[in-house]
Amino acid sequence: MATFGQATPSAFGHYRAAGTEYLYIDYENVQDVKVDLIKKTMKVMIIMGKNQTKVPIELVQKTQPFGNAVEWIRVNGKGRNALDFFIAFYLGKDVAADSGKTFIIYSKDTGYDPLINHLKKSGIKAKRIVSFQELGQNKAIKIDEAGVKKVKEILIKVAANKRPKKRSSLTGFIIALLKGTPKQDIDKIIEDLFIEKIVFEENGLIKYSLD
Structure with a gap:
């Protein structure tokens, strides 16, 4: 397992997506990060809660070749849904700086949906996904x-x-x-x-x- 210290929020967001998509992963809610489905041109932020100090070392190693395109952030917040507010904050910063891109939240929690709907009404391309399968371009999702x-x-x-x-x-x-x-x-x-x-x-x- 890899151990993580506290992230510095002010440093977040300096690296902009080279392609067309930003992906925010609510790591408190979902831990099944399928690195092989992350596009090379995507900016990915894996956002962790205060008490999540360890993650599988194999997962960290798989993300290393992406360099700054994949960033691990551990935020200092307590309480139910605290992570939601941090993700909303970081997403908002990126929308303000790079509004022409697509913004994706990976979480099974519907609590993000009002934010997603508001962004859509404002003309921003945004969505929440519940599976990495949904990142596939023009690929049918295989359902059991x-x-x-x-x-x-x-x-x-x-x-x-x-x-x-x-x-x-x-x-x-x-x-x-x-x-x-x-x-x-x-x-x-x-x-x-x-x-x-x-x-x-x-x-x-x-x-x-x-x-």
């Missing part, structure tokens, strides 16, 4: 349709107040449901549930859209 269908059918039968409320408990629920299924396949099904908007996250809690 059978797995998603089975999980959805079972969730419909579960009383709303009994459904998993955290991503960790949803993972446990699906592991119990699909006994013997490899963990990577379970993770893929959960990702697909988010992509299909069958589940979404709001203030750290899992919500469902099963109609």
Whole structure:
């Protein structure tokens, strides 16, 4: 594991995207950073919470060839959704300096959506993604349709107040449901549930859209 000290916010944003996109990763919310899908022309900011002092060394090593194009930032903030405000701040700085680009937030938390919608109404290209698959250019997203269908059918039968409320408990629920299924396949099904908007996250809690 690599250990991170406190970032200096004033130094952030000096490196501008060489291409057309900025990507802000809410590392408190999502840790599955797929470096092989990061474009060489993209500016990426992986923003971590105060208590996230360690990350897998393999991940750090994979980002090193990108140089300044991939930046790790650990912010000093406490409380639920504190990271949201820092990401909004950094995104705002980059929009002000480079408004013609596309701005992407990677997080499963819908709390960013009002900001995204406001940017769109202001003529700024912005979006939130829940999977690195959504970064693919002109590539169809591969969904485990059978797995998603089975999980959805079972969730419909579960009383709303009994459904998993955290991503960790949803993972446990699906592991119990699909006994013997490899963990990577379970993770893929959960990702697909988010992509299909069958589940979404709001203030750290899992919500469902099963109609």
